[in-house]
Amino acid sequence: MSGWGVGVSAWTGRPAVQDAGLVALLLTGTVAWRGAPVEPTPGWAVSAVCLLAVLARRRWPVAALVAATAGTLAHMAIVTGPTLADLAAPIVLASLASRYGRTASLTALGLTLLLAGGWSLYVALDGRVDGWALEQVPGVGGHVLGEPEDGGDSGPGPTDWGTLPLFGALIAGWAVGASARSRRAYLDALATRARDLERERDQRAALAAAAERDRLTRELHDVVAHGLSVIVMQAQGAGAAFDKRPADARAALATIVDTGRASLADMRRVLASDDPDRTPRHPAPGLDRLPQLVDRVRESGLQVALHNEGPPGALPAVVDLSAYRIVQEALTNVMKHAGPTAHAEVTVRRTGDELAIEVTDDGDTGAGSADDNAGSGLRGMRDRVALLGGEMSAAPAPGGGFAVRVRLPLTQGGVG
Template sequence: MRTHLATLWRAPRRPSVQDAALAALLLVGTWAGTGAPAVSGGWIAGLPWLPEPVARWVLVGLCVAAVAVRRRWPIPALAVATLAVVARMALAVGPVPADLAVPIVLYTIAVTRRRPVSLAVLGATLAVAAAWSVYVSLDGKPNGWLYDGPLGGGQERPPGATGPPPEPAHDDDVPMRHGEVPAALGPTAWGGIPVLGSLVVVAWAVGWGVRSRRAYLGELRARARDLERERDQRAALAAAAERARLTRDLHDVVAHGLAVIVMQAQGGAAAFATRPSDTLTALETIVATGRASLADIRHVLSASGQVDDSARPTPGLAQLPSLVDQVRRAGTPVELRVDGSPPPLPAGVDVSSYRIVQEALTNTMKHAGAGARAQVLVSYRDDELRLEASDDGTGTSSGATSTGNGLRGMRERVSLLGGEVVAGPGPDGGYVVRARIPLTPGETA
């Protein structure tokens, strides 16, 4: 039941139903304005088998049918309507509502067709109207529309007169009296340039205005869809960037913590037989490093909103001494040097700088080899921050970091900040990581 009601509710919105309703309205208006056709003794010249009133209503039916199919076949419908209106004017009849089929169909063409096509159709219609005006003015016959009203020519036919007009009963030089009919009435002139031409021009202008407005609204809707799509893309890129940042942070934290734990476990196992106290110290360092790494992971996840850990401070260059002490306890001597006075740094620069040094020291512990020493230099300048982490080891740090996430993560971090990272073997051996991060006046708080 609801489906049928919904179908009935949507039916008036269908274009075919609207066209049929408009055609029916024109037919009813024509019938009400002229009355039912009365059979008369008049005949159309050349068609003796068709009574004149029937012919008039056949032409009205063609106009109504053109309106009913104006969306499906607009140009053929306009041609049929134009020919039907011209034929009606040739029968010396006045305008009726059905004759509005010509401007209505032309309006449809202006709305649905491209401008060159609609202009060509408008020009052809105006040419027909102009040709009809010239023909009527040169046929030498008076206007056949005998209607004494606002649109008529002031002539009258006798009441009840049908068929061809009678011949006059006086000489041509004698003026006609009121109520008399001229000898030969010609086609009507209401369908020429002054009336029909003006209507079709107005109909085309209105149709083209509607088409332009629809195109403008379509562009607005397309632009709104593009903006919405762009917003979704930006949100997706932001989410991807956040996932990449989270991955880099987790990699740095886990890699550093595991490197320290592995080194302490190896040292503790080697000293277990001869120096149990050193083994105990190594185990304590493993426990402390594990807890610190878990806390750091918890803090990284809290930054993405997955874990609430707002009590732990954000890691930054201020925590470098603690990081260096942790690496020293793991068995790798580290020298930290700071040049310049540290200014207030943006959070992104501060965290990224800390992670770069952390990753560089992790690679030293993992790949520099036994007995390697590390040096960390932090240089604050007016317009940039420089970081340098080097070691004197003999391991394969270059190959290890270039194929993993460590060096790639450093470069991604610094690239987002507008800086650059250079990593490779040092001039005197070992491995060196250098990073340069610009500091513009607007970035320092």
């Protein structure tokens, strides 16, 4: 039953079926208004033209409007009154306004109104009796068009059904069609906007996923590179001291264990931040953990001096984490490239609206060797600084060694 109902609904929704139903309705109303014809008459032939215009309005709207308007005027010219078939002109005008733009449809409406107004003016000034009005008087009908009545000079003339009703019907038909076109255009605009929003949402999701991958890559690089650098240096020291200084070897192995555990904890935190259903067990590191970081680096054999300047206070979380990772990566580069006898100095200076970081060393090779400069270390630092709207310089120092200098804004324009 449901399938049958759907099939009937699809069949009745076809434009040709709808037009046929409308024509049948107009024909039924015309027959009820004027009575069934006993024999073919000009009035019924003209009505047939109007009904055919309704059938053709979707395929040939302009020609259908011309035919419907001509048929209505022909009804008036042969001294007959209005019928439902004469609604063909407003109906066809509605189809034309629904299909064409406002300029074209208004032009069609204006020409139709001008023709109707000219006809009404002609009938008003022809000096003859309105034929339809004469038909409404009992016992007076049945005259011959153009035959004088009571010896007068003129018989009943063409009919005029009233300028205002005729104009009103035409304007109403145009308004219905124009409204349908405007609504269709509005719905099309909404559909286009919805598609644009969906495409923009997908693009934003793709960009967010790419940014998150970059963030995870930077975080994991910083964690793994620093941890492995400390572990390798401690393992080398433990191997050298294993035979003669077992206590130093055991201390180096303990440092390796601590560094490995800290790196694993950082990795778990980084990976947990990518999963909204997991809660990180370890807080993100910040500048408050710089002393522990410097101690681990010192245990690897690199002499590091740490200087904190400026007023204490909480920093924005993203600035705090980025500052820690920048110092961590800079010290990792020092351990990898500056040589075993190098000294490093870390200075963190905070002002009211800016955080300045400086990591320098006096190594022979310099912490920013060509290999690392082309790798992920300095590039990751630059990405972090750029995301925060800061400035960074990394270059060999004039007196030897290498210097990394970073300025991170703390105001709304930078991190807001």
